[in-house]
Amino acid sequence: MRKNLYINGHWEEGENYSELKSPYSREVIAEIAQASTVQVNKAVDSAQEAFSKMKRLSSFERSTILDQLVNLLTANKDKAAEIISLESAKPLKFSIAEVDRTIETYKFAAEEAKRISGEVLPIDAAKNGVNKIGFTIHEPIGVIAAITPFNFPMNLVAHKVGPAIAAGNTIVLKPASQTPLSAIFLAELLAQTDLPKGAFNLVTGSGRVVGDALVEHEKVKMVTFTGSPEVGKNIKTKAGLKRVSLELGSNAGLIIDKEVDIDSIIDKCVNAAFSNQGQVCISLQRIYVHEQIIEEFTRKFKERTDQLVLGDPLDINTDISALISEGDLSRAKTWIDEAITEGAVLTTGGVIENQVLRPTILSNVGNTSKVSCQEAFAPVVTVNKISSVDEAIQQINDSIFGLQAGIFTNNIANASQAIKHLEVGGVIINDVPTFRVDHMPYGGVKESGNCREGIKYAIEEMTELKLVVWNHN
Numbered sequence: 001m002r003k004n005l006y007i008n009g010h011w012e013e014g015e016n017y018s019e020l021k022s023p024y025s026r027e028v029i030a031e032i033a034q035a036s037t038v039q040v041n042k043a044v045d046s047a048q049e050a051f052s053k054m055k056r057l058s059s060f061e062r063s064t065i066l067d068q069l070v071n072l073l074t075a076n077k078d079k080a081a082e083i084i085s086l087e088s089a090k091p092l093k094f095s096i097a098e099v100d101r102t103i104e105t106y107k108f109a110a111e112e113a114k115r116i117s118g119e120v121l122p123i124d125a126a127k128n129g130v131n132k133i134g135f136t137i138h139e140p141i142g143v144i145a146a147i148t149p150f151n152f153p154m155n156l157v158a159h160k161v162g163p164a165i166a167a168g169n170t171i172v173l174k175p176a177s178q179t180p181l182s183a184i185f186l187a188e189l190l191a192q193t194d195l196p197k198g199a200f201n202l203v204t205g206s207g208r209v210v211g212d213a214l215v216e217h218e219k220v221k222m223v224t225f226t227g228s229p230e231v232g233k234n235i236k237t238k239a240g241l242k243r244v245s246l247e248l249g250s251n252a253g254l255i256i257d258k259e260v261d262i263d264s265i266i267d268k269c270v271n272a273a274f275s276n277q278g279q280v281c282i283s284l285q286r287i288y289v290h291e292q293i294i295e296e297f298t299r300k301f302k303e304r305t306d307q308l309v310l311g312d313p314l315d316i317n318t319d320i321s322a323l324i325s326e327g328d329l330s331r332a333k334t335w336i337d338e339a340i341t342e343g344a345v346l347t348t349g350g351v352i353e354n355q356v357l358r359p360t361i362l363s364n365v366g367n368t369s370k371v372s373c374q375e376a377f378a379p380v381v382t383v384n385k386i387s388s389v390d391e392a393i394q395q396i397n398d399s400i401f402g403l404q405a406g407i408f409t410n411n412i413a414n415a416s417q418a419i420k421h422l423e424v425g426g427v428i429i430n431d432v433p434t435f436r437v438d439h440m441p442y443g444g445v446k447e448s449g450n451c452r453e454g455i456k457y458a459i460e461e462m463t464e465l466k467l468v469v470w471n472h473n
């Protein structure tokens with residue numbers, strides 16, 4: 001079935017179409033329009049024109065539009081979840097959870113639209129400010145280009161579209177080539193709301209053609225990108241003076257201190273390491289366990305991991321399905337084999353069954369093995385022994401990434417150490433680093449990014465601060 005571009009409130013045919021295949025069955029599921037540079041320019045022009053309407057909408061009107069979207073998505077939850085599973089091979093149970101989160105993200109956006117406010121400044125606190133007060137206003141920035149990854153094709157789009165509309169901006173969205181259907185579904189829903197025509201545009205196509213055209217367009221005021229560090233750096237280089245928000249990758253680490261009740265954390269660890277086949281930016285990739293409990297932990301972690309059900313993503317019982325591409329499958333397998341050659345011990349997994357990689361646990365993994373120091377983005381987790389929390393903190397910090405890290409501990413001093421010394425955007429005490437709810441500030445340091453999302457924080461990135469000084473004289 002052919003799927004078209006959505007520009008200025010109309011569905012427009014592409015000059016070319018590309019076959020979209022299910023990562024699991026490898027069957028063709030749609031034909032996707034590939035936008036030309038001319039069509040990308042048209043989408044940006046439409047967004048630029050619609051900006052004059054968007055910026056005149058009241059907070060109440062912008063919030064109402066987002067509420068309309070929440071209602072439409074709620075009424076179409078099952079369909080939305082099936083689309084995610086079909087195009088990305090995310091097991092249905094996780095797709096349903098993603099849709100629930102997406103609805104909540106848009107709800108937060110509807111609420112935040114009503115809370116965008118500045119502050120009053122005592123200008124007369126300065127010697128030369130006598131008789132003056134000041135205040136600040138957050139104004140929408142203009143046309144925002146949103147470029148999104150495959151792994152949460154609805155919720156990560158919501159993290160860009162929600163705050164952009166809440167703040168009164170207009171958007172041109174380029175979703176990942178493997179997951180355009182979720183974005184097309186969003187366009188179909190937005191078309192039924194009161195959003196002004198042209199305020200949301202969707203251009204599908206390759207990162208190189210569509211992405212480059214957006215990033216270099218002079219009318220685009222901001223690029224908000226979620227994806228790999230490699231592409232993120234490339235975008236930053238090409239974007240010139242535009243504002244650029246980057247949410248990038250990681251190799252998230254977890255510390256498990258001695259005296260932690262292992263039974264109470266096993267399910268969390270399994271879920272954090274393997275949900276969506278480990279294709280989560282804060283997927284649990286490196287676990288550092290105190291030497292006093294590592295044996296018990298590894299045994300129970302393996303037992304629970306081996307119970308995971310491999311299979312068709314559209315089957316509600318499936319826990320693990322196909323990786324996003326055959327290339328990623330062979331890359332992950334190669335990295336596992338390399339780590340074993342370098343001295344790691346295969347605790348479980350490491351084999352491919354019906355094109356699905358069995359969830360894999362590797363023990364005693366060297367810091368320089370790719371499964372440890374690079375982003376695995378596959379169902380692979382390392383478990384290493386530590387003799388103190390300090391040692392584990394050093395190991396976690398020995399990384400080019402710094403998105404989130406977690407620690408399970410009953411010791412207040414160790415929790416404090418973790419807060420103080422972990423070089424990450426978020427420290428999660430007594431939970432996995434994979435914990436995220438959609439209104440918290442979320443983002444990384446080092447090569448994990450340069451901004452914070454979470455609706456309120458994304459709105460700050462998507463607005464310009466205007467100062468007003470009022471002279472009473």
Ligand code: NAP
Pocket residue numbers: 147148149150151152156174175176177178205206207208210211212215226227228229231232234235247248249250280281282375377403443448449
């Ligand atoms: P990716 O390969 O970097 O692609 C992300 C997006 O960038 C896609 O839409 C892609 O389009 C586009 N793109 C590719 N080349 C481009 C270019 N030259 N100019 C502009 N855009 C370009 O990432 P992915 O494989 O989809 O997603 C996985 C990565 O995302 C992981 O590193 C993961 O950690 C990261 N991630 C981070 C977060 C976070 O919040 N920090 C959340 C989720 C994922 P095509 O698909 O057409 O190539």
